Amino acid sequence: MADVRLRDVKKQFGALSVIKGVDLDVEDGEFCVFVGPSGCGKSTLLRMIAGLEDITSGALAIGGQDMTKVGPSERGVAMVFQSYALYPHMTVAENIGFGLRMTGHSKEMISERTAVAAKMLQLEPLLARKPGQLSGGQRQRVAIGRAIVRNPEVFLFDEPLSNLDAALRVQMRGELSKLHQDLKSTMIYVTHDQVEAMTMADKIVVLSAGKIEQVGSPLELYHRPNNLFVAGFIGSPKMNFLKVQVTAAEGGNLSVALPGGVSLTMAGDGKAAVGEMTFGIRPEHIDATGKGDVVLESTVNLAEYLGSETLFFVTLADGSELSLKADGLAREKPGDRLKIGINAKACHLFNKDGMAVINGDLTR
Numbered sequence: 001m002a003d004v005r006l007r008d009v010k011k012q013f014g015a016l017s018v019i020k021g022v023d024l025d026v027e028d029g030e031f032c033v034f035v036g037p038s039g040c041g042k043s044t045l046l047r048m049i050a051g052l053e054d055i056t057s058g059a060l061a062i063g064g065q066d067m068t069k070v071g072p073s074e075r076g077v078a079m080v081f082q083s084y085a086l087y088p089h090m091t092v093a094e095n096i097g098f099g100l101r102m103t104g105h106s107k108e109m110i111s112e113r114t115a116v117a118a119k120m121l122q123l124e125p126l127l128a129r130k131p132g133q134l135s136g137g138q139r140q141r142v143a144i145g146r147a148i149v150r151n152p153e154v155f156l157f158d159e160p161l162s163n164l165d166a167a168l169r170v171q172m173r174g175e176l177s178k179l180h181q182d183l184k185s186t187m188i189y190v191t192h193d194q195v196e197a198m199t200m201a202d203k204i205v206v207l208s209a210g211k212i213e214q215v216g217s218p219l220e221l222y223h224r225p226n227n228l229f230v231a232g233f234i235g236s237p238k239m240n241f242l243k244v245q246v247t248a249a250e251g252g253n254l255s256v257a258l259p260g261g262v263s264l265t266m267a268g269d270g271k272a273a274v275g276e277m278t279f280g281i282r283p284e285h286i287d288a289t290g291k292g293d294v295v296l297e298s299t300v301n302l303a304e305y306l307g308s309e310t311l312f313f314v315t316l317a318d319g320s321e322l323s324l325k326a327d328g329l330a331r332e333k334p335g336d337r338l339k340i341g342i343n344a345k346a347c348h349l350f351n352k353d354g355m356a357v358i359n360g361d362l363t364r
């Protein structure tokens with residue numbers, strides 16, 4: 001078991017600065033998920049923790065020991081990649097034990113550990129098969145088995161499920177969460193999948209252009225984003241943003257001018273001032289039946305009837321656009337008028353620098 005601590009970690013590829021000073025603490029036994037746009041440095045940061053990339057400057061400690069310059073095999077970590085790269089001519093059992101054979105472990109020890117991993121991953125009936133005779137999900141489990149037998153202190157996963165179809169992903173997601181409960185090891189997991197991040201993580205790290213934007217529990221990031229980037233990144237469909245004028249800020253309360261001459265009063269904490277700001281509201285927090293503190297007139301542009309819910313894309317009086325999630329029974333069509341309700345407690349407000357000045361909270 002081990003915690004992972006990064007201090008002002010940076011990575012340069014020649015003149016290109018890819019990781020620009022990361023400070024991060026992953027606690028012992030924690031499931032930590034890295035998310036961020038493509039190219040922001042998630043894999044690079046993971047590979048630096050694994051020892052597959054040098055750390056240009058800064059420090060890395062695992063389990064209290066400085067690992068900044070220690071070789072990958074000495075770090076007590078095991079990494080599972082997106083492309084599982086199994087040896088096609090070896091059986092499942094041979095694939096799982098391969099790393100241990102290369103490091104000269106005894107036959108007994110290898111078969112013992114392989115058996116334990118195979119049981120955990122429900123691979124027992126498949127041990128004699130070759131990778132070509134397995135489904136994608138089974139192959140990915142073999143790759144995870146290869147990591148488990150090494151008894152790592154820290155597991156590193158780089159988008160391990162992204163090659164699988166949707167149903168298998170859901171199943172493997174559950175299996176990985178179960179594996180984490182059983183092994184109680186520290187896990188760091190990179191994904192593009194919002195649902196994976198929200199459901200598996202104890203802690204999510206949102207990265208953008210080589211820097212951390214925010215670290216927090218899934219619900220902290222969802223309800224209390226620090227800035228516009230995190231607000232727009234966490235949640236699907238993404239939060240709606242409107243440029244608005246704050247026309248009055250008195251006694252902590254703010255008057256926000258919304259399209260169509262509607263004024264919404266939001267309870268602030270004195271940090272916000274009069275002027276231009278960005279207003280944010282999530283699609284699931286807009287009421288398609290017109291209930292709320294204020295009502296906006298809109299016209300439906302596009303409707304997606306998903307059965308369980310209906311997604312509407314609407315235009316407001318000033319031409320700005322919003323998306324909203326309605327009950328699956330909502331039947332408005334493109335061109336129809338829709339009165340939408342806004343509850344002040346569900347709204348967010350961001351200043352000129354993109355920092356959150358109000359994060360509404362429906363639970364309060």
Ligand SMILES: Nc1ncnc2c1ncn2[C@@H]1O[C@H](COP(=O)(O)OP(=O)(O)OP(=O)(O)O)[C@@H](O)[C@H]1O
Nearest residue numbers: 013016018036037038039040041042043044045192
């Ligand atoms: N060996 C390398 N040499 C030069 N640049 C590199 C190298 N590896 C990665 N990069 C660059 O570093 C940046 C971060 O890459 P990285 O693979 O870490 O992104 P990522 O967040 O994992 O993206 P994705 O979500 O697409 O996997 C990219 O701009 C990439 O082009």
Ligand SMILES: [Mg+2]
Nearest residue numbers: 042043044158
């Ligand atoms: Mg990557």
